[in-house]
Amino acid sequence: MMTRQVWRLQRRPRGDIADGDLEFVEETVPEIAEGQVHVRVLYLSLDPTNRIWMSDMEQYMPPVGLGEPMRGGIVGRVVKSRNPAFAEGELVAGLGAWTDLLVSDGAGLQHMPELPGISIPQAFGTFGVVGPTAYFGLLEIGQPKPGETLVVSAAAGGVGQIVGQIGKLKGCRVIGIAGGAEKCRYVVEELGFDAAIDYKAEDVGAALDRLAPEGVDINFEQVGGPIMSAVLGRMKLFGRVPLCGLISTYNATDLVEEPGRWTLILMRRLTIRGFIVTDFAPRMGECLQALAGWMLEGKVKTRQDIRPGLDRADEWVKLLYSGGNFGKLLVQVSPE
Amino acid sequence: MMTRQVWRLQRRPRGDIADGDLEFVEETVPEIAEGQVHVRVLYLSLDPTNRIWMSDMEQYMPPVGLGEPMRGGIVGRVVKSRNPAFAEGELVAGLGAWTDLLVSDGAGLQHMPELPGISIPQAFGTFGVVGPTAYFGLLEIGQPKPGETLVVSAAAGGVGQIVGQIGKLKGCRVIGIAGGAEKCRYVVEELGFDAAIDYKAEDVGAALDRLAPEGVDINFEQVGGPIMSAVLGRMKLFGRVPLCGLISTYNATDLVEEPGRWTLILMRRLTIRGFIVTDFAPRMGECLQALAGWMLEGKVKTRQDIRPGLDRADEWVKLLYSGGNFGKLLVQVSPE
Numbered sequence: 001m002m003t004r005q006v007w008r009l010q011r012r013p014r015g016d017i018a019d020g021d022l023e024f025v026e027e028t029v030p031e032i033a034e035g036q037v038h039v040r041v042l043y044l045s046l047d048p049t050n051r052i053w054m055s056d057m058e059q060y061m062p063p064v065g066l067g068e069p070m071r072g073g074i075v076g077r078v079v080k081s082r083n084p085a086f087a088e089g090e091l092v093a094g095l096g097a098w099t100d101l102l103v104s105d106g107a108g109l110q111h112m113p114e115l116p117g118i119s120i121p122q123a124f125g126t127f128g129v130v131g132p133t134a135y136f137g138l139l140e141i142g143q144p145k146p147g148e149t150l151v152v153s154a155a156a157g158g159v160g161q162i163v164g165q166i167g168k169l170k171g172c173r174v175i176g177i178a179g180g181a182e183k184c185r186y187v188v189e190e191l192g193f194d195a196a197i198d199y200k201a202e203d204v205g206a207a208l209d210r211l212a213p214e215g216v217d218i219n220f221e222q223v224g225g226p227i228m229s230a231v232l233g234r235m236k237l238f239g240r241v242p243l244c245g246l247i248s249t250y251n252a253t254d255l256v257e258e259p260g261r262w263t264l265i266l267m268r269r270l271t272i273r274g275f276i277v278t279d280f281a282p283r284m285g286e287c288l289q290a291l292a293g294w295m296l297e298g299k300v301k302t303r304q305d306i307r308p309g310l311d312r313a314d315e316w317v318k319l320l321y322s323g324g325n326f327g328k329l330l331v332q333v334s335p336e
Numbered sequence: 337m338m339t340r341q342v343w344r345l346q347r348r349p350r351g352d353i354a355d356g357d358l359e360f361v362e363e364t365v366p367e368i369a370e371g372q373v374h375v376r377v378l379y380l381s382l383d384p385t386n387r388i389w390m391s392d393m394e395q396y397m398p399p400v401g402l403g404e405p406m407r408g409g410i411v412g413r414v415v416k417s418r419n420p421a422f423a424e425g426e427l428v429a430g431l432g433a434w435t436d437l438l439v440s441d442g443a444g445l446q447h448m449p450e451l452p453g454i455s456i457p458q459a460f461g462t463f464g465v466v467g468p469t470a471y472f473g474l475l476e477i478g479q480p481k482p483g484e485t486l487v488v489s490a491a492a493g494g495v496g497q498i499v500g501q502i503g504k505l506k507g508c509r510v511i512g513i514a515g516g517a518e519k520c521r522y523v524v525e526e527l528g529f530d531a532a533i534d535y536k537a538e539d540v541g542a543a544l545d546r547l548a549p550e551g552v553d554i555n556f557e558q559v560g561g562p563i564m565s566a567v568l569g570r571m572k573l574f575g576r577v578p579l580c581g582l583i584s585t586y587n588a589t590d591l592v593e594e595p596g597r598w599t600l601i602l603m604r605r606l607t608i609r610g611f612i613v614t615d616f617a618p619r620m621g622e623c624l625q626a627l628a629g630w631m632l633e634g635k636v637k638t639r640q641d642i643r644p645g646l647d648r649a650d651e652w653v654k655l656l657y658s659g660g661n662f663g664k665l666l667v668q669v670s671p672e
Contacts, residue, residue, distance in 0.1 A: 058603050224598055238615075243602050257596040262560055266579050266610035267394050274602035279574075 004101035038080040039102040045073035069097035075124040125304040125328035130158035136280040141242035146171030148217035156183035158328030179323040205230040303327030340437035374416040375438040381409035405433035411460040461640040461664035466494035472616040477578035482507030484553035492519035494664030515659040541566040639663030
């Protein structure tokens with residue numbers, strides 16, 4: 001009898017994720033059935049949206065059911081297959097669960113190419129979700145033009161670091177917003193952003209007035225709350241807002257949204273557009289080719305924040321909401 | 337010595353327009369200077385944006401200066417010209433002032449063709465501002481597709497009536513929101529909307545649940561406030577919101593905007609885009625050709641609400657904010 005470890009959602013969090021909301025269990029795995037694959041999970045992706053899936057708020061997929069394995073992005077190796085689409089030993093990635101052994105019918109899993117010069121966590125932590133999110137959100141919705149000013153919040157996070165670098169490739173002046181001097185230093189010195197604002201140390205609005213006195217053309221929005229409001233108030237005419245996330249609100253017990261900026265949107269003729277990366281699924285090939293090319297040429301660098309131990313995933317996921325991660329947050333579940 | 341009548345802005349309104357905010361004066365007109373035209377104004381267009389121009393809120397043009405003639409759209413005949421671009425007797429339209437005799441250097445005035453079968457107030461009240469606003473807002477931002485559900489607020493007003501009819505031409509199911517049984521009857525029976533909601537007599541949200549249980553694809557937004565909120569809450573995935581106006585807020589003494597719907601915009605991947613008709617100025621020819629064609633074929637009808645007397649313009653303009661007009665509001669300033 002094989003066993004596996006898995007996190008199951010036992011209770012919907014009220015506010016911050018609390019002990020007992022998720023339960024870590026060891027359980028036996030039934031014999032593999034026709035059409036199934038067993039995947040040894042190497043890395044688990046932790047993403048802001050995890051908190052949304054734990055809740056029953058309005059969302060873009062069904063929430064995780066109570067008692068069900070917690071949903072998450074994974075990369076791993078097929079260790080057993082009774083599904084002709086997957087060979088044993090193959091590297092696969094996709095939507096799975098917080099477990100070390102994924103039992104799947106293959107739906108939502110794709111073969112993951114192994115590229116020389118790009119490690120598994122780097123490839124998974126770039127091409128899996130955050131790279132395409134940055135790519136489509138910035139290029140399709142943001143419509144960056146040379147000389148424009150792009151602001152990206154959560155700039156040292158998984159998506160933000162890529163948004164800023166693509167913005168630079170497109171000729172934009174890029175200002176990142178991040179928490180702490182080290183992250184700010186990183187996005188400017190290592191990634192080539194033009195400037196960074198440490199929201200923990202300075203007033204974001206005042207910093208924008210200094211760094212972008214003419215205003216902001218594109219606000220790649222990931223956080224919501226007062227940081228979003230500070231940027232929105234400084235948008236230029238015909239500005240664009242790819243609305244990618246609202247992480248500051250995900251742990252709210254009673255959702256109090258920032259005031260509408262309807263008059264501002266009207267008078268400055270802004271475009272606000274919400275999106276989820278899967279909206280662009282039919283164009284994924286184009287995106288992955290561009291991202292891989294930029295990475296191999298050294299034009300886009302990505303940083304992963306790899307934490308050890310599936311049994312601590314409930315602790316690591318909270319880093320996302322406190323700003324404790326630095327780069328794309330992954331959990332190493334099994335040794336490569 | 338010639339004289340003219342003119343409304344001058346004496347004080348910025350606080351809340352509703354009050355006596356003394358605008359002053360009606362008779363004044364002498366200096367001899368025409370080189371480059372100028374004198375235009376006998378036939379009709380003055382009164383539009384929701386007039387209240388914005390009276391204020392010093394953030395807006396898309398400079399506000400009207402205190403002591404200056406009140407700005408407004410006009411159509412009239414050139415009675416004197418020392419500008420080679422304009423011939424005496426010619427019909428012109430454009431941005432002018434609340435006056436019976438416009439003194440202009442020609443900037444913002446265009447020659448207006450006289451079309452057989454379309455009266456001057458009908459042409460001016462359709463092609464001047466409201467037609468292009470409806471055309472570009474719906475077609476460019478709304479992106480209507482056959483079978484989609486389109487909701488338009490202020491449905492019996494200048495813009496709304498045209499939006500709904502173009503929506504029908506594009507194969508949409510069109511629901512108008514208007515105040516009073518007569519306007520609702522009009523948009524359904526005379527203009528061919530599929531349904532209308534009388535916001536003075538029924539709860540807009542409940543009516544939408546009944547009339548559009550699947551939700552709304554396009555919300556052509558003109559009013560803001562609780563009516564906007566009712567529609568936004570019922571948007572479908574990938575819905576579009578051409579944000580054309582927020583008339584319910586223009587008389588507010590302290591701007592309290594509707595709550596942001598940031599989570600909704602994100603999860604349903606809505607597009608919200610503010611616009612002003614002049615944003616589409618380079619494409620005006622295409623629009624006027626399409627509108628005139630539809631009108632001459634009887635596919636688009638427009639209704640004007642023509643009130644007599646320039647001296648009562650301050651009274652007529654208030655109809656816009658109380659919902660007292662029925663069709664595009666014009667003032668007959670001089671006999672044709």
